[in-house]
Amino acid sequence: MPARIKIILDTNWYISAAVNKKSRRKIYSLITNxxxxxxxxxxxSTEYSxxxxxxxxxxxxSQSHANRFMVLALNELKKVKIKSSISTSRDPKDxxxxxxxxxxxxxxLITGDIHLLELKAIGNTTILTLTQxxxxxxxx
Numbered sequence: 001m002p003a004r005i006k007i008i009l010d011t012n013w014y015i016s017a018a019v020n021k022k023s024r025r026k027i028y029s030l031i032t033n034x035x036x037x038x039x040x041x042x043x044x045s046t047e048y049s050x051x052x053x054x055x056x057x058x059x060x061x062s063q064s065h066a067n068r069f070m071v072l073a074l075n076e077l078k079k080v081k082i083k084s085s086i087s088t089s090r091d092p093k094d095x096x097x098x099x100x101x102x103x104x105x106x107x108x109l110i111t112g113d114i115h116l117l118e119l120k121a122i123g124n125t126t127i128l129t130l131t132q133x134x135x136x137x138x139x140x
Contacts, residue, residue, distance in 0.1 A: 005140075006037045006078075008100055010111035011047045013130070018052060018069045019060040026130070031076045035140055039104040040077045043096040045070065080104040088122060091115040101125035108133055 016023035052066040084099040101109045102123045109127045
């Protein structure tokens with residue numbers, strides 16, 4: 001059996017999935033894919049909680065549904081404790097994702113964030129969009 005691929009989904013994918021049915025189906029297909037291990041950290045779940053509470057999401061999803069979505073998702077993910085200190089991104093708020101990639105030994109960090117995408121890689125982790133990752137996944 002081939003090794004499972006370790007990936008990280010940027011917080012924006014969880015936010016999108018919480019409020020959008022199409023994104024939710026996509027995240028579900030990734031979470032249930034037996035070829036993948038999806039990594040997360042305390043920092044990622046904290047960012048999700050902070051962002052989903054913003055006023056612009058209050059009319060799209062109730063707080064109880066947002067919390068329930070994340071609890072269900074986290075049950076399928078692997079938690080990594082961040083130990084590294086990284087300061088590579090032009091946006092300091094993104095550095096925890098780069099540290100997660102290093103500490104979790106992820107093969108891919110999937111994001112739509114231009115500050116991360118411009119880096120292309122951190123350590124052995126390739127940084128790419130979901131569309132780019134889908135092309136890789138289709139070859140497995």
